[in-house]
Amino acid sequence: MRKLSVKTRIAVWLTLLMGLLAALLLAFLLSVSKVVAVRTAMSQLAQTVRSNLSHTAMLNGRLELGSGFDFYQDGVTTLIYSRDKALLAGQLPASFTVEEAFQNGLTRMVSAGAEQYLVLDLWLPMGWENGVWLRGVMEAPENRRLMFKLLLVALIIMPAFMASAALGSYRIAKRAFRPLDSITATAASINEAQDLSRRIGLPPGKDEFSQLAAAFDQLLQRLERSFESEKQFTADASHELRTPVSIITGACEYAERYDETGEERQETIAMIHRQADKMSQLISQLMSMTRLEQGTEPVRLERVSLDKLLRSLCGELACDPSRLVLEVPNGLTVEADPSLLARLLRNLVENGFKYGRPDGHVWISAAKEGGEVLLEVRDDGMGIPSGQQDKIWQRFYRADPARGEGGTGLGLSIVRQIAQLHGGYMTLESVPRVGSAFTLHLPAPEDAADQGSPIKFQTGKTPGGPSVS
Numbered sequence: 001m002r003k004l005s006v007k008t009r010i011a012v013w014l015t016l017l018m019g020l021l022a023a024l025l026l027a028f029l030l031s032v033s034k035v036v037a038v039r040t041a042m043s044q045l046a047q048t049v050r051s052n053l054s055h056t057a058m059l060n061g062r063l064e065l066g067s068g069f070d071f072y073q074d075g076v077t078t079l080i081y082s083r084d085k086a087l088l089a090g091q092l093p094a095s096f097t098v099e100e101a102f103q104n105g106l107t108r109m110v111s112a113g114a115e116q117y118l119v120l121d122l123w124l125p126m127g128w129e130n131g132v133w134l135r136g137v138m139e140a141p142e143n144r145r146l147m148f149k150l151l152l153v154a155l156i157i158m159p160a161f162m163a164s165a166a167l168g169s170y171r172i173a174k175r176a177f178r179p180l181d182s183i184t185a186t187a188a189s190i191n192e193a194q195d196l197s198r199r200i201g202l203p204p205g206k207d208e209f210s211q212l213a214a215a216f217d218q219l220l221q222r223l224e225r226s227f228e229s230e231k232q233f234t235a236d237a238s239h240e241l242r243t244p245v246s247i248i249t250g251a252c253e254y255a256e257r258y259d260e261t262g263e264e265r266q267e268t269i270a271m272i273h274r275q276a277d278k279m280s281q282l283i284s285q286l287m288s289m290t291r292l293e294q295g296t297e298p299v300r301l302e303r304v305s306l307d308k309l310l311r312s313l314c315g316e317l318a319c320d321p322s323r324l325v326l327e328v329p330n331g332l333t334v335e336a337d338p339s340l341l342a343r344l345l346r347n348l349v350e351n352g353f354k355y356g357r358p359d360g361h362v363w364i365s366a367a368k369e370g371g372e373v374l375l376e377v378r379d380d381g382m383g384i385p386s387g388q389q390d391k392i393w394q395r396f397y398r399a400d401p402a403r404g405e406g407g408t409g410l411g412l413s414i415v416r417q418i419a420q421l422h423g424g425y426m427t428l429e430s431v432p433r434v435g436s437a438f439t440l441h442l443p444a445p446e447d448a449a450d451q452g453s454p455i456k457f458q459t460g461k462t463p464g465g466p467s468v469s
């Protein structure tokens with residue numbers, strides 16, 4: 001059975017089931033017909049014996065039978081016996097060889113050899129002491145003929161019935177499984193043609209196959225999108241890597257041919273250095289992104305004190321301390337991986353300076369609001385036009401490549417990835433020529449201390465900052 005297709009299996013099961021049902025129906029019909037036949041015969045027997053009883057009388061000690069009395073009528077033989085069970089009139093059927101005791105008014109089945117008889121006795125009293133027995137005897141209805149007929153019909157009809165049941169159920173199963181064939185064919189064609197743009201495209205419906213096909217199409221759509229974005233990513237990454245490589249190669253060739261003075265060589269070397277730095281930054285960012293995506297860089301969550309983390313981060317950043325302002329309440333903590341959180345904040349702060357005014361500032365503030373801890377990095381820089389605010393999170397997207405030299409366009413993608421790994425998300429408010437505010441929303445730890453008044457830890461002396469909301 002395992003080797004058969006599901007369609008054939010369904011057809012076989014249905015056919016067997018139908019066959020079983022038909023056999024049960026036949027058995028039921030036979031038993032019902034037997035009961036009906038016996039009941040009809042019993043009432044025939046009772047009617048005939050009672051009719052004969054009404055035509056029986058005793059006149060002057062002699063038995064008188066009326067003209068309506070029939071010893072044999074409609075298969076019923078009537079016999080008259082004396083009180084002492086001596087046969088007075090009538091003739092027993094030859095095969096009724098048993099001696100059956102008399103029982104007044106009770107119809108019963110009596111076996112005599114191979115035959116079965118229905119017997120009914122009625123006592124006709126005559127005077128105080130005397131009387132006669134009327135015994136009706138009738139062959140029990142034979143079911144055999146009916147059975148034979150039914151079996152004959154069954155023998156003729158059953159094969160045709162079973163064949164049409166098998167064919168019908170196979171066709172129904174085939175039609176029901178057609179969407180599955182289409183799913184299989186689509187999957188095979190995707191496999192052969194390596195084409196993820198194909199869809200099963202079943203019309204929407206509530207049946208399981210339509211739902212399976214819809215889910216399959218959605219899956220294909222997601223696969224196609226992620227495949228496309230992977231392709232795009234590979235193309236972008238190789239392009240971004242190729243650019244500094246070709247600049248370095250070009251610079252080397254130029255230096256070989258034309259650089260004559262030590263000053264010129266020094267300039268070329270500096271340029272090669274910058275491009276090599278850019279490549280190394282790009283490679284480390286790409287590796288970091290891949291590790292985060294593949295989960296090979298484990299996220300070790302622990303309770304992190306924000307003021308401590310931010311103070312040590314500010315110490316590491318190579319920026320003018322008077323341009324960085326911290327507004328972080330004492331004792332505010334989050335559940336985070338400290339090195340990933342520091343990487344996220346460093347990216348945002350460096351961007352704040354990179355895309356800020358030469359004398360601009362960056363403000364870092366933290367607060368607990370509702371069930372979230374908000375960490376905001378705000379600057380008073382060039383801002384981001386509203387049409388680009390969604391795009392800056394994409395890999396390699398740079399709003400203005402001329403600004404922020406050495407940028408790779410990967411920083412904010414990593415920021416968002418780290419936020420998501422912590423169960424959080426990023427929001428941005430930005431006004432061109434006023435500034436930008438990037439906010440990290442993290443779930444607040446359940447027993448986090450209430451937000452106190454922000455303790456201003458100012459590396460410089462500049463308070464406030466632009467309002468970009």
Ligand code: ADP
Nearest residue numbers: 351352355392398399400407408409410411412
């Ligand atoms: P990168 O800085 O390496 O170019 P990012 O992913 O960090 O890449 O940023 C993507 C783009 O978003 C930047 O190129 C820049 O145009 C814009 N951007 C990011 N931060 C700021 C900011 N604070 N102010 C203005 N523009 C920004």
